[in-house]
Amino acid sequence: MRCFIGIDLGSTTTKAVVVDENRNILGRGITNSRSNYDTAAAVARTEALLNGRFYLFRQALAGTGALNGALDGFIEQLERDFRAEQYLEQLEDLHETCVRNLATANFGADTKAVGEALDEVFRRLKAEAASLFAPGARRKSDFFRDIAGSQYLSIGEQVAKEANTRYDYLLNLFDRSIIEVENRVYADSVRRHLLNALERTFVAMPETTARRAQVEAPIKGVLDTEMEDTYTVGTGYGRARLPFSKEHIRSEILCHGLGAHVMYPHTATVLDIGGQDTKAIQVDPKGIVESFQMNDRCAAGCGRYLGYIADEMNMGLHELGPMAMKSTKAVKINSTCTVFAGAELRDRLSLGDKREDIMAGLHRAIILRAMSILARSGGIRDQFTFTGGVAKNEAAVKALKELVYENYGELSLNIDPDSIYTGALGAATFAWRAVMEDGKTAERRE
Numbered sequence: 450m451r452c453f454i455g456i457d458l459g460s461t462t463t464k465a466v467v468v469d470e471n472r473n474i475l476g477r478g479i480t481n482s483r484s485n486y487d488t489a490a491a492v493a494r495t496e497a498l499l500n501g502r503f504y505l506f507r508q509a510l511a512g513t514g515a516l517n518g519a520l521d522g523f524i525e526q527l528e529r530d531f532r533a534e535q536y537l538e539q540l541e542d543l544h545e546t547c548v549r550n551l552a553t554a555n556f557g558a559d560t561k562a563v564g565e566a567l568d569e570v571f572r573r574l575k576a577e578a579a580s581l582f583a584p585g586a587r588r589k590s591d592f593f594r595d596i597a598g599s600q601y602l603s604i605g606e607q608v609a610k611e612a613n614t615r616y617d618y619l620l621n622l623f624d625r626s627i628i629e630v631e632n633r634v635y636a637d638s639v640r641r642h643l644l645n646a647l648e649r650t651f652v653a654m655p656e657t658t659a660r661r662a663q664v665e666a667p668i669k670g671v672l673d674t675e676m677e678d679t680y681t682v683g684t685g686y687g688r689a690r691l692p693f694s695k696e697h698i699r700s701e702i703l704c705h706g707l708g709a710h711v712m713y714p715h716t717a718t719v720l721d722i723g724g725q726d727t728k729a730i731q732v733d734p735k736g737i738v739e740s741f742q743m744n745d746r747c748a749a750g751c752g753r754y755l756g757y758i759a760d761e762m763n764m765g766l767h768e769l770g771p772m773a774m775k776s777t778k779a780v781k782i783n784s785t786c787t788v789f790a791g792a793e794l795r796d797r798l799s800l801g802d803k804r805e806d807i808m809a810g811l812h813r814a815i816i817l818r819a820m821s822i823l824a825r826s827g828g829i830r831d832q833f834t835f836t837g838g839v840a841k842n843e844a845a846v847k848a849l850k851e852l853v854y855e856n857y858g859e860l861s862l863n864i865d866p867d868s869i870y871t872g873a874l875g876a877a878t879f880a881w882r883a884v885m886e887d888g889k890t891a892e893r894r895e
Contacts, residue, residue, distance in 0.1 A: 456876060457701075478494065490683065684699050780809070
């Protein structure tokens, strides 16, 4: 099966999209952008191809009718079991890496006690792993570093206290080891994990056992189908660091404009608020960029700014929007500068302003900044498509709808649940065009 892949290497996350010869989206993948951009691109690509396998599993099983209404439950359980298998492999890798780093650490007489505490921490981590992927389990993040880090810190503190050993030594080992583990790609173990997950799913869903042969055959048929990386195009904030030739690189502006057009063919104006920048793009009826504007060099009013606010409030980034939605009045925020955000936030709290009202004011300030960029690009035309990670923030969407109505009247506002993948979708579409329309062949990358 020929596949066309787009990779969007952003400042915060790296996204990948895989499409087939008919431009159907097979899969999407995302990972945190790390110190090693080559690895981030490889992990996002692996995740997108994996997601594509699950899409093909669903199609193949739906064609057999074997699961008789239980298809959604089966696929969801299979993915949970796969993620649990994947997590345990990375956890074991992290344990081994910590042990290696312990051997070179300068902990003196405490080394043996720290080693015993470390083994106990990982014993408990592995014991709790299954619960993290149980039906209904809620995780603040799906990235290994975030999941394992949160669990390690909590369990490590408890074990250190029980063992009367130094917690900071356990932290030191984690900090030294996590980057090494995070920068490894586990693509070679995907098939093994999927087969193991399949066994676990049959146990978890015994009603499928009677139909096992009917279910197993199409799944193994999909596993045996090669998903050929026919052509890849890269884009994004870190595109210059992608391991591709210049011919395989497109600008963020072109990819976001085309990606928004693919999602919503009548798109005329695109607003993308990402981690590091804000882009306002005007496109023609074919998705070709007519004009654009971007924010200046700082990250004011972007995802990084919201991340900083979340840290100042000791909250998760995903909690900011829901808190702002509880506001009864928006406090006026004078600056969206990340440097001064903490100080203004503390001043507002000291004056007695409610946290939810401050959050509402912050979101409105971010969108006001975006409106200024949109005005410089040519204003907002119908239809208007909002993309990027901030498009998933309900308070930002609310503020945008209000300000668009105030300034431009009633317009169609498009927000796709997968809008964070817009740039990668545009890149994948460029990859498809390169082969299917321009007759190019894949270039071997070293």
